[in-house]
Amino acid sequence: MKKILEISLGIVTSVGGFLEIGSLATAAQAGAAFGFQLIWAIVLGTICIIFLVEMAGRFAAVSGHTISDGIRERFGFNFFLLPFLSILLLNLMVLAAEIGGAAVALELATGVAFHWWALPVAFLAWLLLWKGTFGFIEKGVSVLGLVTLCFVVAAVLLKPDLKAVVAGVLPSTPHHDHASYWFIGVSILGASISPYLFLFYSSGAVEDQWDETYLGTNRAIAGLGMSFGGTISIAVLIVAALVLASNGVDQITDYHQLPTMLVPVFGLWGYWLFVASLGIACFGAILEVGLQQAYLAAQGLGWNWGEDRKPREDPGFSAAYTLALLFGAIPIAFGLDPLKLTIMSMALTAATLPLTVVPFLFLMNDKRYIGKHGNGIISNSAVVLIILLGSVLAIVTIPLELIGGT
Template sequence: MKKLLEISLGVVTSVGGFLEVGSMATAAQAGALFGFQLIWAVVLGTICIIFLVEMAGRFAAVSHHTIADGIRERFGFNAFIWPLLATLLVNFLVLSAEIGGVAIAAELATGISFQWWALPVAFLAWLLLWKGTFGLIEKGVSMLGLVTLCFVVAAVMLRPEWKEVALGAVPSLPHHDTAKYWFMAVSILGASISPYLFMFYSSGAIEDQWDKSYLGANRAIAGLGMSFGGTISVGVLIVAAIVLGAHGVTEVDDYNQLPLMLIPMFGFWGFVLFVASLAIACFGATLEVALQQAYLVAQGFGWTWGEDLKPRDDPGFSLVYTSTLFLAAVPIALGLDPLKLTIFSMALTAASLPLTVVPFLFLLNDDRYVGKHRNGVVSNAAVIFVIALGFVLAVVTIPLQIFGGT
């Protein structure tokens, strides 16, 4: 029974980590611009993150190392510094976008401009990290994230042509705005295959003291949880394609357009549900990304770390998430458009994938760390595919940002 509870809570946790401002914004943009055509990108991203999350959990449970620990130990600090710096930079942009998402939700609820909410949001996140435990972050906030199921309910209520939805799961060439189409595909993949998610997951497994007995639960969490999160992202895309299209919105360039998606089905409560979904999903991701920054730095430099420790027992770890949160709030407080930052940061996230996934592949095939639980042919093929995809995305991201970005 205890393991079943761990699985169910893990599924909820993975939904909280999978669906955040990047997934919501990119899925809504894709639906408004291209209808159901980009569902394939959500499906592909979901499959990739299922494999990476399962591997991250398996690696942590068997080796008792996080991914960052393993890379630093296996390849040395000089090799580790490059993925560390790249991931810290990308995570910083993502964190700023997540704070912006919460601030936008607060503006929608109160009418007070989002700039004024950035620092209070950062302070509240810091307070929870400073006073809270890993269990609170992992399970408490993510349980509230179940409100995002309203997008799946709305998608079913709209009764789309399911044959057209299914056709959207098959890659096809766009009928217009080719550069923007591929830029959106890159952004969706970046939102789905976020390095912070599977690296945070490995740190969480160590925080929860996983061992080999959790390998079965880990597979269930990876498969069911990430599929559940991907389903919600598809729900956002379907609702955006039908509802925003009906309102003549062919491009989402303002967060104020997004609440329109749920109002036709739920009326005033649709507005409330959207604001709650945006606020809770983004705030949960804010906590996770801030923690992941602290995990990366502390593990990279060999400091004591752990969200369950008192700040006085891991001062360096606590200092990193404190400074990162408030620095990430500054661009939003100065008026940087959260939506544009979100789309751009998701594209850069996709481009940075090879820096973390390539060394991860070596770790998952190293007997010293995983022994008989090393990757099989299918898992290695999946990782190699993600690496190849990441190299392609790294090459095309900047040109697509110039010619197809928002």
């Protein structure tokens, strides 16, 4: 019964991890600009993150190490330094985007400009991290994220052409604006395969003291949980294609264009459902990314760490998420456009995948850590393909940003 509860809560938690401002913004932009054509990018990203999350949980359960611990120990600190600094910087960009998303939700709800909300949002997140436990952060707030299922309901009620939806699962050449099409595709992959997701997951497994008895639970959470988040992202794309594109909105340049997405289905309630979905999904991600920054800093530098510890027991860990939230809030407080930051950070995230996934592949085949539970041919093949995909994205991201970025 306990394992079934873990699986259920793990699936719910995927809303706070997989579905956040990056997934919402990129899926909505894809639907508005290209209809159902970019569904394949969400499907591909979901499959990739399922493999990475499953391996992250398996590694943590068997070895008792987080991925960051393993990379630093296996390859040495000098090797670890490049992915360490890159992920810290990118996580900070993602954190700022999430704070911006939550602040925009509050602007939509109150009429007060988003930049005034940046510091209060960051302070509330800090207070919850300072006072809360890992179980509360991981699961408590994420339960509220079930409100985002309203996109799935809307997608069904709008009755999309199922043949066109299925056709979107296969990559195709766009009829217009090729550079923008591929840039949005790259951004979707970055939102789906964000390193903070599987790094956070491995830290959470260690926090929850998983062992080999959790391997079945881990597979269920990875497969069902990430699929759950991917399904909601596809629903966002479908709704954007049927509502925004049909109303002449083919490019999203401002978050204020988005709240009308759910109005044709839910009426006035649709506006508030969108606001709630945006705010809750972003706030859940703020907590997870802020916590992951602290995990990464503490594990990389060899400090004590753990959300269930009191701040005085791991001062470096607590200082790390405090500073991350402050530095993440400052650009938004000064008026940086959250939408542009979101799209850019998602694309750059996709480009940096090889920095973490390559050493992770070695760890998953090192018997000193993983014993008899190492990767098989399917998992290794999947990781190699992810590395190749990430390498291509690293090459094309900047040119696509310059040519087709929004």
